[in-house]
Amino acid sequence: MSISHSDPAPSVAALYFDGRSARAHPVTLTLHGHDLHLDGAGLSRIDALPAVRLSEPMGQAARIITFADGAHVEVRDHAALAVLLAASGQRDSTIVRWSFQPRAVLALLAGLLCALWFAWQFGLPWAARQAAPHVPDEVVTALSQQTLAWVDGGVMTASTLDVQRQQSLRSALDAAARVDGQSLTHALMFRSGGAMGANAFALPDGTLIVTDQLVALAGNDDEVLAVLLHELGHARSRHGTRMLLQGSVSALFMAWYLGDVSSLLAMAPTALIQAGYSRDMEREADDFAARMLRRQGLSPALLADMLEKLAAAHDKDAHSPDSLPAWLSSHPDTAERIARLRNGDFMLN
Amino acid sequence: MNNPFDQQAAVPAAGNPFVPPAANPQREPVLFSGRGAEYFGIWIVNLVLTVLTLGIYSAWAKVRRLQYFYRHTTLGGSAFDYHGDPRAILKGRVIGFLLLLAYNLSFQYSPVAGIVVAVVLAAVMPELLRRSLRFRAHNTSWRGLRFAFDGDTRGAYAVFLMWPLITVLSAYLLGPLWHQRLKRYQFDCARYGDTRFAIDAPVAAFYKVYGLALLVVLLGIAGTVALLWPFAAANPVVFMFLPMLLIVLALFVQPYLAARLQNLVWNHTRLGAHRFESTVSARRLYLITLTNLLGIVCTLGLFMPFAQIRVSRYRLGCVTLLCAGAIDDFVAGQSADAAATGEGAADLFDVDIAL
Numbered sequence: 001m002s003i004s005h006s007d008p009a010p011s012v013a014a015l016y017f018d019g020r021s022a023r024a025h026p027v028t029l030t031l032h033g034h035d036l037h038l039d040g041a042g043l044s045r046i047d048a049l050p051a052v053r054l055s056e057p058m059g060q061a062a063r064i065i066t067f068a069d070g071a072h073v074e075v076r077d078h079a080a081l082a083v084l085l086a087a088s089g090q091r092d093s094t095i096v097r098w099s100f101q102p103r104a105v106l107a108l109l110a111g112l113l114c115a116l117w118f119a120w121q122f123g124l125p126w127a128a129r130q131a132a133p134h135v136p137d138e139v140v141t142a143l144s145q146q147t148l149a150w151v152d153g154g155v156m157t158a159s160t161l162d163v164q165r166q167q168s169l170r171s172a173l174d175a176a177a178r179v180d181g182q183s184l185t186h187a188l189m190f191r192s193g194g195a196m197g198a199n200a201f202a203l204p205d206g207t208l209i210v211t212d213q214l215v216a217l218a219g220n221d222d223e224v225l226a227v228l229l230h231e232l233g234h235a236r237s238r239h240g241t242r243m244l245l246q247g248s249v250s251a252l253f254m255a256w257y258l259g260d261v262s263s264l265l266a267m268a269p270t271a272l273i274q275a276g277y278s279r280d281m282e283r284e285a286d287d288f289a290a291r292m293l294r295r296q297g298l299s300p301a302l303l304a305d306m307l308e309k310l311a312a313a314h315d316k317d318a319h320s321p322d323s324l325p326a327w328l329s330s331h332p333d334t335a336e337r338i339a340r341l342r343n344g345d346f347m348l349n
Numbered sequence: 350m351n352n353p354f355d356q357q358a359a360v361p362a363a364g365n366p367f368v369p370p371a372a373n374p375q376r377e378p379v380l381f382s383g384r385g386a387e388y389f390g391i392w393i394v395n396l397v398l399t400v401l402t403l404g405i406y407s408a409w410a411k412v413r414r415l416q417y418f419y420r421h422t423t424l425g426g427s428a429f430d431y432h433g434d435p436r437a438i439l440k441g442r443v444i445g446f447l448l449l450l451a452y453n454l455s456f457q458y459s460p461v462a463g464i465v466v467a468v469v470l471a472a473v474m475p476e477l478l479r480r481s482l483r484f485r486a487h488n489t490s491w492r493g494l495r496f497a498f499d500g501d502t503r504g505a506y507a508v509f510l511m512w513p514l515i516t517v518l519s520a521y522l523l524g525p526l527w528h529q530r531l532k533r534y535q536f537d538c539a540r541y542g543d544t545r546f547a548i549d550a551p552v553a554a555f556y557k558v559y560g561l562a563l564l565v566v567l568l569g570i571a572g573t574v575a576l577l578w579p580f581a582a583a584n585p586v587v588f589m590f591l592p593m594l595l596i597v598l599a600l601f602v603q604p605y606l607a608a609r610l611q612n613l614v615w616n617h618t619r620l621g622a623h624r625f626e627s628t629v630s631a632r633r634l635y636l637i638t639l640t641n642l643l644g645i646v647c648t649l650g651l652f653m654p655f656a657q658i659r660v661s662r663y664r665l666g667c668v669t670l671l672c673a674g675a676i677d678d679f680v681a682g683q684s685a686d687a688a689a690t691g692e693g694a695a696d697l698f699d700v701d702i703a704l
Contacts, residue, residue, distance in 0.1 A: 015427070017493030022542060022680035024427065024492065055430075056413075059387040061420035062428045072493055074427060095398070099390035109651075112397050 010084040013077050016040060019070040027073065029065075031084050036065075038073070049088060056096045120250070125278065128245040132238040137205075140241060144203035151191065151209065159190035161212045166190055169215070172225050173208075176296050177232055186232055190215075198313050202231040204240035217309050226293055226303035233288030239281045279333055286337055290344075304341035307334055374624070374671035381665040383421035385655035391417055392654035408439035422665055424491065425676045432495075433488040441481065448473075475509035476502060486539055494683055500538035508534045525555035532614055541620060542683035550617035558609040562602045569598045600642065604635040607664075615668055622673040629667045637663055 016025040016038065027040035036052055038045045047067055055064040062074040063081060075081050098104040159166070170188050177184045185206040193199050193211030200210040208231050210224065218224045234240060277285075290300035311334050395410035412435050419429040448470055456463035479500055486498035512527040529552045536548035573594050608631040615627035637659055644652035672679055 019493045022492040022494050022683035024680070055416070055420070058391075058417050058420055059384060060382055061417070062423075064420070064428075064430060070493075095394060099394045100387070101390075105390045105393055108393050108397050112393070112400065115400065 010080070010087050012075055012080040012084050014065075014073040014075045016043070016073045017071060019072065029073065029075075029084065031087055034088075054085075054090065056092065057100065124246050124249055125242070127249075128242040131245055132241045135238075135241050135245075140204045140238075143241075143244065144205040144207055147203055148189075148207065148209075156191040156194050156196065156209075156211070159192055159212050161190050161215055165215070169210075169221055169224055169228075172221050173228050173232075176225060176229060176292055184232060184236060186235070188228070198310055200227050200231050202235040202240065204235065204238065204244070206232070206235045208232060208235070213313075214310070217313055218306060222298055223302050223306050225296075226289060226298070226300075227306050229289035229292045230285045230303055232292075233285030234277065234281065236288065237281070237284055239277055239285070242281075243277060282333065282337060283340075286341060290341060300341045300344065304338045307338050307341075374673055375675055376626075377425050377670040377672050377676050379665050379668040379670070380423045381421055381662045382423065383418060383658045383661060385658040388417055388658050389654045404442075405439065408435040408442060411435070411438055418661060419489065424670060425680070427492045430490045431488055432490060433484065437484065441477075444477070471510060475505040478509050479505035482535065491541070492680055492683075494542040496539065496541050498535075498539050500534055504534050504538065525559045526552055528559075528610075529555045536614075536618055544621040544683065547619045548614065548617055549619075550613050554613050554617075555610075558606065558613060561609075562606050565602055565605075566598050569601070570594065600638070601635075604638040605631045608634045611664060611667075620670075621679075623679065624671045624673075626669045626671055627667055628669075629664060633663065634660075 011028050011030040014027055014029055016027040017023075018025075025040045025043060027038050027043070030037045030039070034049045036047050036049060038047070045067075051068045053066040055066075057063060057078075060078070062076050063078070064072050064074055066072045098108060173186065173188055174183070177186050187207045189207060189209045191209055191211055193213045196211065198211060198213040198217045200208065200214050202208050208228055210228065214227065215224055218227075286303065289303050293300050293302060391413055395406070395413060398406040399410050412431065412433050415431040415433065419431040422429045451466050452463075452470060455466040479502060482500065483498045486496040489496045508527070508531045512523075512530055516524045516527045529550060532550060533548055536546045539546040570591075573591070608629040611629050612627045615625040618625050641652070641656035641659060645656055670676070
């Protein structure tokens with residue numbers, strides 16, 4: 001774009017600082033072709049446009065034009081500067097334009113929320129599934145032992161179940177926990193559930209913990225076995241490790257995101273995110289249990305019966321949220337899982 | 350003694366050079382003109398690019414954020430500016446990340462390796478923090494002149510290694526003393542142009558601020574335990590709420606500490622013959638912090654940029670420069686320190702580790 005000579009050259013009032021003293025010099029900037037002329041009382045300089053640097057616009061804040069030798073001018077007359085910039089053909093960078101256009105900001109915001117939701121819903125579980133088999137066994141064992149120590153440190157107490165019943169359950173599980181003739185790594189532990197009530201869960205290293213209350217709730221050993229096989233399914237597919245990986249990454253992200261204001265706040269959402277296994281994981285564990293039960297000549301409906309009993313038992317003391325086992329926390333899904341097990345539309349291979 | 354509150358009744362000087370400056374200082378308020386809606390755009394672009402680049406852009410984001418805040422902060426009609434090189438900041442972040450990773454992994458490996466890494470960390474951290482202070486000061490300017498920090502390595506090891514150890518060994522009884530020493534190191538070694546900063550905040554004042562905060566926390570814990578005691582016999586689970594109580598108390602005490610410490614430090618700081626006045630009210634800051642938290646929780650974090658602007662506007666707006674004489678006379682006498690030019694060579698080793 002060329003400027004005709006009849007137009008008055010655009011000029012801007014500014015304050016000049018030479019970079020060697022803090023004294024401010026009132027000056028006028030004018031554009032002549034591709035040169036920026038600076039004139040004030042007792043000083044004048046001419047700089048080629050490519051040699052000067054213009055700070056990005058930031059609302060009403062002064063814009064700063066920096067010269068090659070470190071001197072600079074502060075411009076607060078934004079309207080006049082806009083005329084001068086238009087004449088010079090200067091254009092703000094894309095990032096700067098995004099920051100100050102409401103439509104671009106809204107679009108970015110929507111894009112960010114979508115990307116985060118997608119990453120959390122699909123990206124993170126996928127990455128955790130890939131990474132879980134590569135977590136060293138020592139780490140898995142150490143994590144499991146930590147959890148067991150926490151459980152024994154006051155959450156649960158020693159089992160009062162008679163030794164013969166324990167032994168018969170152990171041998172039933174030993175017989176059932178086999179895939180292709182190979183015994184699956186597992187250890188069965190009995191505890192008195194305390195506030196947790198009737199419950200069973202698997203630690204990442206294959207340790208299964210079942211409470212006396214659950215054994216009492218079950219009509220017979222086969223029903224307990226159904227639940228244990230479901231938990232073994234979680235352990236075998238490393239669901240615990242996967243949830244832990246997902247939880248850690250989410251926690252790290254929240255800590256970084258909220259860290260600016262208060263790292264204390266970062267704790268709350270993490271607790272919500274680590275609510276329990278996903279619906280898919282429950283389904284996978286159900287399928288595994290159903291398969292193993294069939295192999296023992298038992299019906300997968302045993303697990304459905306237990307799910308029903310557990311849901312009913314925990315509904316009774318629903319006033320204490322602590323008592324709800326993690327694998328029942330997604331409540332509407334329980335009915336669907338029961339129907340699925342009874343109808344036999346699980347994957348059998 | 351330099352008690353800044355003696356000056357509160359002073360009327361602004363009408364630029365009369367014959368009035369003794371200390372008796373009648375010219376008041377130059379610090380003004381902050383940032384706006385939440387405006388900063389939101391910068392914040393969201395920074396956030397998106399940081400997420401997309403897996404954190405690498407965060408260094409550039411920090412520069413843009415600081416430039417927004419600095420350029421909206423004006424004193425005597427001129428804005429502050431930030432000149433940090435994003436690459437130096439990125440370097441600092443990579444170093445910080447690696448140190449943290451090494452520290453966490455080594456303890457998984459073996460306790461001996463963990464202790465070795467911890468010792469190495471303790472040995473290099475003070476020097477890294479000293480360089481960060483220098484980086485921050487050197488990259489801050491007002492009216493074309495840079496601030497500077499020339500604290501020595503010995504002082505850094507004293508305030509970042511020796512005093513923390515003493516504090517822990519004394520069961521945190523000497524914590525306020527450490528804080529005073531830290532502020533002395535930060536301010537006594539700082540200068541603007543060729544004028545030095547100096548601080549004379551007494552240790553007793555630090556003890557008073559921390560003592561009151563501690564008293565509130567202890568009373569809060571005692572009160573809650575007394576309240577929970579009758580229920581604890583029936584169900585010991587209620588004591589699981591104690592950590593949550595500590596978080597609430599921390600949220601309660603943090604604005605108080607921030608307000609009182611800012612006043613304490615700036616009311617005892619001098620820049621040459623000039624002094625500062627800071628009048629942050631703990632109650633006002635508490636209200637701002639509380640409403641900010643509510644806003645952030647209700648908007649899942651989107652209120653964050655507005656919250657940062659609100660806090661900055663209040664805290665910066667409470668600071669006034671008490672200029673001994675006309676500000677124009679002061680600035681006219683300021684020139685870049687000759688030694689400052691030598692700092693260009695040190696840029697190669699500059700890092701910025703977030704404190």
